[in-house]
Amino acid sequence: MTYRDFPMPAGLRRTVPGGSETGGPEAGGTVAEPAPAKASATVMLLRPGTGTDGLELFVLKRAATMAFAANMLAFPGGGVDPRDADPDVPWAGPDPQEWARRMDTSVEQARELVIAAAREVFEECGVLLAGPDAGSIVADLTDPVWDEERDALLSREQSFAELLIRRNLVLRTDLLSLRAHWITPELQPKRFNTRFFVARLPEGQIADDRSSEATEVLWAAPEQLLAANDAGEHRMLPPTRVMIEQLARAASLDDALRPAERVWPVLPAPVEHDDALWMRAPIDEDGNGLPPTVAARNGDRPQGELPVMTPWTGGPLNERVTCTLCPNPSPMTLEGTNTWILSAPGADEAVVIDPGPLDEEHLQQVLTDVAARGARVGLVLFTHEHWDHAQSLERFGELTGAPLRGNFPGAEPVTDGELFEIGGLRLRTVLTPGHTMASVCFLLEEDGILFTGDTILGRGTTVVAHPDGQLSAYLDTLEKIADLTTGSVTTLAPGHGPVLPDAAATVRQYADHRQERLAQVREATVGQQDRPRSELADLVVAEVYAEVPRNVWPAARQSVLAQLDYLDAGS
Known part of the structure; x- marks a missing residue:
């Protein structure tokens, strides 16, 4: 078998492409392409074990506030800083050209990845892989001045190169060994392109717990960490699990510190088992990445071409709700604008939410879909004024003669909590300013479905459209929707992209993303x-x-x- 399937970790099940948490664009909608994967490095720090244990591994439990892998065990590491590419870093060990060969990347990126690995392990746990010369290491970092140096790195007051040069230290790249290369799946909004290194804890140094990104740290034998994960005590992402399994199989500490003979990138892709989402990683039985020609045989599909999800095409949500998808796909509108049609079975009137851009063919299709329900359009609602939702306001009014309601010029205003009883339904207005100050959601009370327009999207996150949109209002809106998810709202029907069946988790993700961005x-x-x-x-x-x-x-x-x-x- 040339792959291994992992259940999707809880808390990541509802994240989808769009890239918002990676720093992806948030422009009036979302992007349909996967979010870019940020170059990053992480270090598995090892020391001799106690008793009969051959080695111990240093791990952090990431804080609940972290946007990526919250409450999970991880190794010290993080994204590269542009200054990590500084060619003036004093260097000992394999040169950047050799590291580039080992990583199959450019010399510049190899340099910044190696420097990032050393910088991150110093920032996060106070371990410094550097010394006065190529044959020595700083042994005593207990002086408080070293905490000040770490703080200066974290605040970006200095770069790692500046620290080493000022301290007359040489980066000991020979203390690092490359073990793996994993890339976050394309369906995740926050993605990393990560090289995994291993290093021995330098004699005399202490890995501490000062990192603000972690709630606790521990040294433990790999077998203990795996047993705790199996028992549900410690959660971890698949690459973390695979790395720890490899360390558990090592014959000795020296064996665990050896570099991998050849490192191939591992890009897991989604598959379904019994209607649940799993991740398929192209790795061999030892957890190593596979050459592309072998990895391409994952389930008889090319690597990277496993479907991220079934493309959104609209259609019925339930017997009262259906979506007519406007054919206006773009990086900002995903598959197109969702025009929602609502009516109870047998009702002679229907509600249309967001008829969309001025596309005559689409408007006629909406009318056809309404007629197929044995109804006519009795009310038209708009979530906000952007062209891809409301450009057709005047024309659709001409075609239907129905009232046009929305909080922008050309439509009759709505008020917070206003109730529409039509088509056998109860539909309540929820004012949700932020994306624009005129943004409105509509709650279908019978089904717990909130129609969100661009306030919350099927993929990624939305822009706070300055100068009209206001972040303070948007944060208040997220709190307001979060309150609704504790009672009446269970499902979100967005203006673009697929329906989100876990409203509460989605709103939490949005709120966390905003705080991280700030x-x-x-x-x-x-x-x-x-x-x-x-x-x-x-x-x-x-x-x-x-x-x-x-x-x-x-x-x-x-x-x-x-x-x-x-x-x-x-x-």
Whole structure:
């Protein structure tokens, strides 16, 4: 067998392509392409075991507030910093050209990945893989000045190269061994392209628990960690599990520290087992990645071509709700705009939500679908004024003669909590400003379905459309919807992309994403507040959205401007 299937870890089941949590674009909708995978490095730190255990492994339990792998065991590591590519880093051990050969990547990226690995393990647990020369290592880091050095790295007051140069230290790359290369599945909104390294804890140094990203740290034998995972005590992502299994099979500490003979990238892809989502990783029985020609035989499908999900095509949600999908696909609208048709069986009137852009063929198809239900359009509702939802307002009004309701010019306003009883249904208005200040959701009370427009989307996250959209209002809206999910709302029917059956989990994901974004923007603006607003926005986009294609930076810039306004207000 040339693959291994893993159940999707709880908490990741409802995340889908769109890239929002990776720094992907959030422009008036979402992107249909997978989110970019940020280059990153992680280090499995080992030491001799106690008693009969051959070795022990250092792991962190990630904080619940983390957007990626929250509450899971992980190794110290993280994304590369642009300054990690600094060619002035004092270097000992295999040179960047050799590391590039081992990683099958460019010399520049190999340099930044190796430096990122060393920097991250120092930032997160205080272990410094450097010494005065190529044959020695710093043995004593107990002086409080080293905590200050770590803090300066975390605050970006200094780069790792600057630290090493000022301290007259040499990076000991010979203490690192490359073991694996895993890429986060394409269906995840926050993705990493990660090299896994292994290193021995330098004699005299202590791995500590100062990391703000972890709630606890521990040293344990690999077998103990696996047993705890099997018992449900410690959760971990599939690559973490596979790495620990490999360490458990090592004959000795020295064996565990040996580099892999050849490292192939592992990109898991989704498969279904008994209607549940699993991840299929192209690895051999020892957990090693496979050459592309072998990996391509995963379930007789090419690697990377396993369907991320069934493409959204609209259609019936239940006997009262159906979606007519507008054929206006794009990176911002996914498969197109969802036009929702609602009516009870046998009712002679239907409600249409968001008839969409001015596309005559689509509007006629909506009318055909309404007629197929034995009804006519009795009410038209708009979630907001953007063209892909409301451009057809005037024309659809002409075609139907129905009342047009929405909170923007051309439509009759709605009020919070306003109840529409039509077509055998009870549909209640929920004002949800933020994406735009006119954004509205509609709650179908009988079914617990909230029609969200672009406030919450089927994939990714939405833009806070500066200057009209306001982040403070959007955060309040997320709290409002979260409150609804504790009672009447179970399902979200978005304006783009598939239906989201776990409303509560989706809203939590959105809220976590917003807080992470704010933290990134806040960090990027430290010491930069005196810059002109336009220049500052460009700087933040370039740093926070560095891994995002430049053609979507203008859209990302809208969200940055909204967040800068929010931070300026002292929120």
